[in-house]
Amino acid sequence: MAGGTDTASFADLPDELVVQVFRHLNPAQLNSCSRVCRRWSRLFREPALWRQLYPTMWSRGLWNYTANYVGHIDQIPEEDFCLELLEPVTTTSEAECLSREQSWNKFYSGLKRSLFDHCKGYGVRVLELSANKYLDDGQLNVLISACPNIEELYASYTQISSGAFQVPNPGDCLKRLHKLALSGCVLITDRTVENLVACWGAGTGEPAGLRSLSLSGCALLTDASLEALSSCTALRAGLQFLDLSGCGFRSGRLLRTFVHGCARLGPENLFYCCNIVTGPYRATANGCNNLDNENRACCVQYQN
Template identity: 25%
Template sequence: MGASQGKQSGSEGKGSSSISSDLSSSTDQTSTKAQKNVATSEDSDVSMRTLSTPSPALILPRSSPALFNGSSVSFAPETVGLTYPQRGMCQSKDQHQGAPIDMLPDHAFLQIFAHLPTNQLCRCARVCRRWYNLAWDPRLWRTVRLTGDVAHVDRALRVLTRRLCQDTPNVCLTVEMVVLNGCRRLTDRGLYTVAQCCPELRRLDLAGCYNVSNEAVFEVVSRCPNLEHLDVSGCSKVTCISLTREASIKLSPLHGQQISIRYLDMSDCFALEDEGLHIIAAHCTQLTHLYLRRCVRLTDEGLRFLVIYCPAVRELSVSDCRFISDFGLREIAKLDVHLRYLSIAHCGRITDVGVRYIAKYCSRLRYLNARGCEGLTDHGIEHLAKSCPKLKSLDIGKCPLVSDAGLEVLALNCFNLKRLSLKACESITGRGLQVVAANCFDLQLLNVQDCDVSLDALRFVKRHCKRCIIEHTNPAFF
């Protein structure tokens, strides 16, 4: 970052400075003070020169603040090398002003910049003209990531997309992923900007953006035909259930058009109901991963629509959906051998009957979370173990009716079990654990917190499953 490059940066000052000032207004209004770049001391025989890394203030306008973070950029000079020229030799001006980092080739800078988050990449664009050109290289802008409580996030998105659209007017052809998790101040206006300017978008994460509504999400889905991954967990306004005339008009263009979304997370969308799930399933027929945790208004009827339209679902979570019962599991079982992952945790209406349906038809199930299903007994575990021998992870914590008898059947059939949670299972003793340890040698995690198991049983597990991490509440075992 030599002084020569600092001078050159003046020619691009308008582009870089305007973008930086727009973005930075969201967090800080402090300015940096210029510091000396080169300190020299000479005597009569030998001159010694100290090379220092330049402060951004040497290059930026005096009024340009930092981006996004709450503090301005102000770096004290850092000694990076000492040069002792030979007596009598004439040193060129370029030799005096060069900085070691300037010797790196462009591809090395790109490799470094590729690991920076969006806000720091924007800061790098303010250092000098060379860094400005490199920081805005399209190859670095496949992902836009602004997470946390970013002030004026709508404006930041508008400024970013405006700069990225310079080469291709009105569209950012390079952006494939936008992550805005936790941006509580994001509104529909910011999401409209993404929808209009990022037609090649493949992934959009909006977890916790509770000010986003149905209309904005619909705009993204309509304008981004390649969108495959959508996370709107915690977006309480996203319901897709309105039956008003206006909503019907907005949904009409989607009839006959299939949305390419494969991964959809709508956890904590409390207002989602069966009709909303019906609309989603009817148009997202390629879904393979669907997470509906704590969507407390869903019932068995919604799952019936899901199975009809989305037969390829591999992972499904309906945990904490209190109205899901054995009838809902009967519908889920129609997913057949496609289903690999199922979470029904804390669904209090589920019993052995529903688990028997899953065991009978979903023989390739690998993961089952049935924590808190108090109606589950040893009979359900027996059907599961015999029909799903490739089971790798099972959580039956807080199932008081599961005892050592169920564990023995599980251990004798599911040899590939790697994770087992028995937390707060009142009927489990050390005898059941010993059978598990003697047959499931690949066990990697065992949770027996709040279980009545002896110290000898824990030592037996540790001796036979050497790689197993045991989570327990026995103070004598360590």
């Protein structure tokens, strides 16, 4: 009370209301707020503020990026891309490429230091990393380890490879994952899939509730990946969408064994190589999803 007039400031608001205000800010603005005082620095890491992470887009300065295009990278208008993954090499100078890579690595280090070095990202539900050709296996593994409650993970059109999903404590990762998109990841191998299965099958936590899996255009995958996927009972229980277009599978028998073990997976949500003539639901499945997509490997490269 001063001069008969009630006075109050933003500092008088309880933490819950401050967090509600912060939820209207983008990550760059939140970062600025975290430097104001110790209290705001603490609230900056409040899990409710970090339900969705879009590191790829944020590193490009697209701070207000939303989930409108998540999982549909092929359909993002060209003008929305600052770092087009599929851009012809001839249009980008070596110095510019280096600058972009340095920009991503600097942003990744800052994100890790700001959010995950002090606590885990238990609140993160969506992690969008698609179309980032500078993302490496180690960075991906750190992010999924730091965010154990991810429900949707998008890493399509990245350069992740055999070391992806190879984490120190696989039983603590990806247990709540519902959707995984790895379309166009041309470097992932059977080892990558085996690492994934190790995460889903390890430990004593709740089983994977994966509903959607896209490995479209992952041409290095072989029948060994099918065998690994078939070994995961928790995976087969909930799977409702599966895209294996352009993968190097050859065995119709193994594919049938896996697909028919997925009780909730119908032919309308199944895509695989047209050349596997003994595959499941041959008359009603959708066939290859890459026939008209020049950005992903197409099954016509393979012969059954």
